[in-house]
Amino acid sequence: MTSFLTHRTRVHDDSLPLHRRHSALRTCLTVFAPYGLRATYHHLTLSAAIPRQLEADPDALVWAVEELHEARVLWLARAEEYAAQRRAEKRAGRRAVPDPRPWWLRSWWESPNRAWFEDPFRHPSLRLPEYVRRQNAILDGAEPPGCPACGDDGLPVLSSTGHGWVELCRGCAWVLAPCPCGQRHRFVPETPFNWNEIWQRAHMSDDGTPNSHWPAG
Numbered sequence: 035m036t037s038f039l040t041h042r043t044r045v046h047d048d049s050l051p052l053h054r055r056h057s058a059l060r061t062c063l064t065v066f067a068p069y070g071l072r073a074t075y076h077h078l079t080l081s082a083a084i085p086r087q088l089e090a091d092p093d094a095l096v097w098a099v100e101e102l103h104e105a106r107v108l109w110l111a112r113a114e115e116y117a118a119q120r121r122a123e124k125r126a127g128r129r130a131v132p133d134p135r136p137w138w139l140r141s142w143w144e145s146p147n148r149a150w151f152e153d154p155f156r157h158p159s160l161r162l163p164e165y166v167r168r169q170n171a172i173l174d175g176a177e178p179p180g181c182p183a184c185g186d187d188g189l190p191v192l193s194s195t196g197h198g199w200v201e202l203c204r205g206c207a208w209v210l211a212p213c214p215c216g217q218r219h220r221f222v223p224e225t226p227f228n229w230n231e232i233w234q235r236a237h238m239s240d241d242g243t244p245n246s247h248w249p250a251g
């Protein structure tokens with residue numbers, strides 16, 4: 035059985051070897067990852083300060099899964115509300131899915147946050163519960179200032195698609211203005227990444243701060 039809560043318990047279980055607790059965190063991320071699996075993992079390594087050597091701070095895994103859990107509780111409540119609302123709409127004969135779709139039902143390749151799936155370093159720096167609260171508020175009609183995802187209000191960064199320009203949030207690479215052709219384009223990471231290195235936390239030091247010697251060269 036691969037439920038989130040079962041694996042959350044395993045992350046907490048200090049009778050298990052650390053690598054098992056770490057892979058339980060990964061399983062939780064396959065169930066719920068607001069920034070996408072890889073970017074959410076990268077975010078958690080920073081926010082929970084997961085050291086390169088897990089032995090240096092086993093509690094960091096607990097902080098990470100608790101941040102994820104807190105965000106998931108907020109999401110679940112909103113998703114259940116949404117499901118109930120949809121059932122009522124269907125009973126009233128309104129079958130079409132409302133546009134825009136709620137944030138958790140967007141497909142990543144069509145969504146303005148596509149970059150987070152193509153470059154695990156690009157994601158908001160908000161704690162996950164804060165991000166979920168912000169997205170839920172937008173779904174309820176709020177219009178918070180700045181980038182819808184991260185709130186950054188700096189000038190957008192222009193990115194060429196070869197035949198046009200896309201305006202991206204400088205903070206999280208959210209698409210603020212799409213390419214005029216109407217298509218969603220691939221996001222090419224500035225520095226090529228190696229997922230295995232990120233998973234092994236090559237970007238972190240043993241004291242839980244970012245590794246200043248990475249990437250080498």
Ligand SMILES: [Zn+2]
Nearest residue numbers: 181184203206
């Ligand atoms: Zn942003």
Ligand SMILES: [Zn+2]
Nearest residue numbers: 195213215217
């Ligand atoms: Zn285009």
